[in-house]
Amino acid sequence: MKKIKITDLIAKKNREKIVMITAYDALFARLFDDYADMILVGDSLNMSFGGANETLGISVDEMIYHARAVQRGAKRAFLVVDMPFGSTITPEISLKNAVKIYKNTLCDAVKIEGSKEIAPTINLLNQNGIAVIAHIGLKPQLSRQEGGYRVVGKDDKEAKSILEDALALESAGAKMVLIEGVPSDLAKEITKALKVPTIGIGAGASCDGQVLVWSDAFGFYDEFRPKFVKRYMDGANLIREAMKNYADEVRNIKFPSSQYEYTK
Numbered sequence: 533m534k535k536i537k538i539t540d541l542i543a544k545k546n547r548e549k550i551v552m553i554t555a556y557d558a559l560f561a562r563l564f565d566d567y568a569d570m571i572l573v574g575d576s577l578n579m580s581f582g583g584a585n586e587t588l589g590i591s592v593d594e595m596i597y598h599a600r601a602v603q604r605g606a607k608r609a610f611l612v613v614d615m616p617f618g619s620t621i622t623p624e625i626s627l628k629n630a631v632k633i634y635k636n637t638l639c640d641a642v643k644i645e646g647s648k649e650i651a652p653t654i655n656l657l658n659q660n661g662i663a664v665i666a667h668i669g670l671k672p673q674l675s676r677q678e679g680g681y682r683v684v685g686k687d688d689k690e691a692k693s694i695l696e697d698a699l700a701l702e703s704a705g706a707k708m709v710l711i712e713g714v715p716s717d718l719a720k721e722i723t724k725a726l727k728v729p730t731i732g733i734g735a736g737a738s739c740d741g742q743v744l745v746w747s748d749a750f751g752f753y754d755e756f757r758p759k760f761v762k763r764y765m766d767g768a769n770l771i772r773e774a775m776k777n778y779a780d781e782v783r784n785i786k787f788p789s790s791q792y793e794y795t796k
């Protein structure tokens with residue numbers, strides 16, 4: 533079992549797709565580690581794990597707590613931790629928070645949502661030895677300001693601006709660019725224009741890799757399914773069924789049977 537490094541991921545560009553998934557705890561990180569190249573402790577944990585309807589409420593300390601759990605489970609995959617809302621408001625504040633995340637977890641990179649204006653932040657973190665993944669396109673941390681989520685880059689002006697974001701953030705030192713919620717043609721153009729790998733979510737098949745939020749991909753969150761999410765299992769119903777069986781057996785005094793009892 534060899535730990536995956538940034539150089540391994542960069543070498544995959546134009547050769548082999550990169551597989552990324554989120555995880556928020558050791559249990560699932562351990563299960564994903566054999567198959568994923570990258571594990572993201574995303575601020576989506578505020579929704580998926582925390583039950584909120586947006587990512588904004590999570591703190592740096594909470595991200596660190598979950599990242600430490602994930603790192604105990606993931607020994608092989610490249611580990612990325614999201615910098616949460618409010619932790620990147622200036623380059624200096626970003627550096628302070630990124631150093632805190634780096635020192636308190638064994639993460640391999642941090643991910644920052646933003647457009648071309650975060651280039652100085654990425655540059656400063658890079659100069660200080662912190663690998664950054666830039667998250668462009670649809671930015672969930674703006675959901676409150678923008679009144680929800682929408683696919684971006686559908687018109688030429690917005691598409692041009694997102695391509696400029698990608699190029700500016702690569703020039704600033706981003707090791708990879710994650711592209712969320714854009715038309716697939718635009719993601720293809722960005723992927724061709726960049727030397728670093730792109731990871732897509734809701735961005736079509738041309739990116740160098742793909743990421744999904746695990747609870748969406750495995751059907752544990754079944755209240756709403758965005759168009760880009762494929763469900764690889766019906767997790768919620770499997771758990772409901774197992775929980776119902778357990779509850780029925782306890783109520784009907786079928787569990788614990790003698791097989792599960794200690795004897796003198």
Ligand code: KIV
Nearest residue numbers: 554574575576733743
């Ligand atoms: O927080 C997260 O899980 C993310 C993914 C949606 C890419 O940023």
